[in-house]
Amino acid sequence: MEAMTTSAVHTPRGPVTRKDVARYAGVSTAVVSYVVNGGPKKVAPATEAKVQDAIRILGYRPNAAARALKLGSSETIGLIIPDNTNPFFSLLAHAVEDAAAELGYALLLTNSDGNLTKERRNIRNLASRQVDGVVLASVLFEPDLAALESAEIPAVLLNHGGKSPGFNSVGVDLAAGARMAVDHLIGHGHTNIALAMGTNTGHDYDLREEGWLQALAAAGLPEGPIVRGPFSREGGYAVGRRLLASADRPTAVFASSDMQAIGILRAIHEAGLNVPGDIALTSFDGAAEAEYSWPALTTVEQPVRVMAEAAVGALLGARRGEPAAHRTFPTELRVRQSCGCPAQASSATP
Amino acid sequence: MEAMTTSAVHTPRGPVTRKDVARYAGVSTAVVSYVVNGGPKKVAPATEAKVQDAIRILGYRPNAAARALKLGSSETIGLIIPDNTNPFFSLLAHAVEDAAAELGYALLLTNSDGNLTKERRNIRNLASRQVDGVVLASVLFEPDLAALESAEIPAVLLNHGGKSPGFNSVGVDLAAGARMAVDHLIGHGHTNIALAMGTNTGHDYDLREEGWLQALAAAGLPEGPIVRGPFSREGGYAVGRRLLASADRPTAVFASSDMQAIGILRAIHEAGLNVPGDIALTSFDGAAEAEYSWPALTTVEQPVRVMAEAAVGALLGARRGEPAAHRTFPTELRVRQSCGCPAQASSATP
DNA sequence: GTGAAAGCGCTAACAC
DNA sequence: GTGTTAGCGCTTTCAC
DSSP, X not given: OOTTHHHHHHSOSSSOOHHHHHHHHTSOHHHHHHXXXXXXXXXXXXXXXXXXXXXXXXXXXXXXXXXHHHHTXXXXXXXXXXXXXXXXXXXXXXXXXXXXXXXXXXXXXXXXXXXXXXXXXXXXXXXXTTOSOEEEOOSSSSOOOHHHHXXXXXXXXXXXXXXXXXXXXXXXXXXXXXXXXXXXXXXXXXXXXXXXXXXXXXXXXXXXXXXXXXXXHHTTOOOOOEEEEESSHHHHHHHHHXXXXXXXXXXXXXXXXXXXXXXXXXXXXXXXXXXXXXXXXXXXXXXXXXXXXXXXXXXXXXXXXXXXXXXXXXXXXXXXXXXXXXXXXXXXXXXXXXXXXXXXXXXXXX | OOTTHHHXXXXXXXXXXXXXXXXXXXXXXXXXXXXXXXXXSOOOHHHHHHHHHHHHHHTOOOOHHHHHHHHTOOXXXXXXXXXXXXXXXXXXXXXXXXXXXXXXXXXXXXXXXXXXXXXXXXXXXXXXXXXXXXXXXXXXXXXXXXXXXXXXXXXXXXXXXXXXXXXXXXXXXXXXXXXXXHHHHHHTTOOOEEEEEEEOSSOOSOXXXXXXXXXXXXXXXXXXXXXXXXXXXXXXXXXXHHHHHSSSOOSEEEESSHHHHHHHHHHHHHTTOOTTTTOEEEEEEOOGGGGSSSSOOEEEEOOHXXXXXXXXXXXXXXXXTOOOOEEEEOOEEEOOSXXXXXXXXXXXXX
16 A cells, blocks of 8 residues: 555655655646746646645755756856955955845855965866856956856956956046045145055056055155055054154055055054154055054045945846946045044944 | 868867867766766776866866766855954954865855844755855854754854754853953953953853853952943944943953954043053954054954864764764963053064 | 766756 | 656766
């Protein structure tokens, strides 16, 4: 007698597949697909209910690998950044994750550690994983996207000048942002304004440097000293010490990233000097950390969330055949105290 | 005549598959597999060379989805954390990514934003994506792992007391770490030591609180004030202000995370008070940011990289049938200046 | 040492 | 509205 086989149906061995659901609900596997995906065919309400019950009771979850194989899409996007430990990139990663999740995509995170070999390996790895797109903050100005191209995987470059036609990119106007920060310092009456510039592996001329130059020139001010070092707290610290030791110590400095500014701040404190009294400081990025340094940093904020949404949008747009484009977003000056502006009266009451 | 069909072979339409490689190399698809995977069968050196050439020339990259479907493993692990923007978690994410990449696994990053609904959704999502394991820093003390269990996906809980037998977990001895931090403050002569405790969604009694209590009791000191707030800079700031406004203002405070300490530091600075002169401070986690605050934070450092490696190891071990276990790692006190210790002479010379 | 072929779970023609 | 079925690209058993 077959009467007891229902118990076997209740507990299929191993993971539950669409076949188990179909059997349990007494329908074909196609119908299960239609229900799960809401199409492409319509299903009678009664049937749908039976299937939904079966899914719930059996605890069925579609196998994403099978789906990816069939569809040629993993519903996943890849992110390649130098270091997700850097506040700017961690914010970006979070924003990209949110934007992707919103559309049902998951995020594969990879760090290149500013290392070209790793970046290449990550690109290849993501390509073989059938990601539907890659957001890349490259070490290089012209990254090697061959692996992605041959797999027809769209990519979007981050904070890239957009000089490579044919590639999607999103970024901010670095020069304009830098000008804002330097102009603000000029507005405070400074005439000897240094630049602490971050150094990248292969990038060419950074437009923040140009912005600094432009602002100085426009105000008829002489070029201040330039110090260069890594985009990191440590890099900023080293650069800050050099600046302090120089003969014509500047009265203000524009740092190309918040992390560098944080390091510079430490160097200044250690020297027993005061910010902004002895040296004023502005920087770039708008990291959360910049709001809690002492004094709080006046910084040029990048609209990271908007940029992340645009990046994910561009990726998915590219899949639908939209042409590559460069999208530039405006930055905003977050005025705090490191520049010399007075502290706002705190609205919080203890 | 078929002579010219080679040109068609050279440029297979669409993505290159293992079949194209086989045809080009004049072998069967099985042999291509053997070569790509280094087994399970041996291949003659000459044949192998032909296949490797074909792979290179055609630019073949294995399809991970097909492989995942066949093998039942995506060679991917999932990470669920409250917020990858928090330095502790961003460091963890980086370390997990490294440990996973080392073994050929990729990392699917998800943020729960401290939100139970999102955490659940992320768990289910990762389960359906056939991840080979999940590292979970849960909002709850007893997360709902049903989706993972039914899919037979191992999980490892992070910084979980290890009270749930049957679950893998990795963490540090929170009480011992807290004791270290508080003992150090006691060593500086403080007798009124407050606790700034972070609040989690569903976690029960946090052992850092117990450690603080134990240290005080062991020294015969009275219980200091406790203030509670979110594990964030903002939370710390609010809590700091409350502490400063209280009648018997403490002369020292132990904060349960670096982020809170950063916020407290701001509150103290704004009040025109001095750290460590007026109020000494120690905290917990060992974030990079703690080294660059002013003054630099004395903090209990968690060995994040080691923990990440252990977590990934446990996941893969579980796949091989190893029993679940709780691994506890030692913390270390990074002595800097917020506690009252003198600054080390800096070894760097500008 | 090499090849043929079954089948992983799913989608979407196409037939009814 | 529902069912049948052909593959997506890969791994691996089994035959040779």
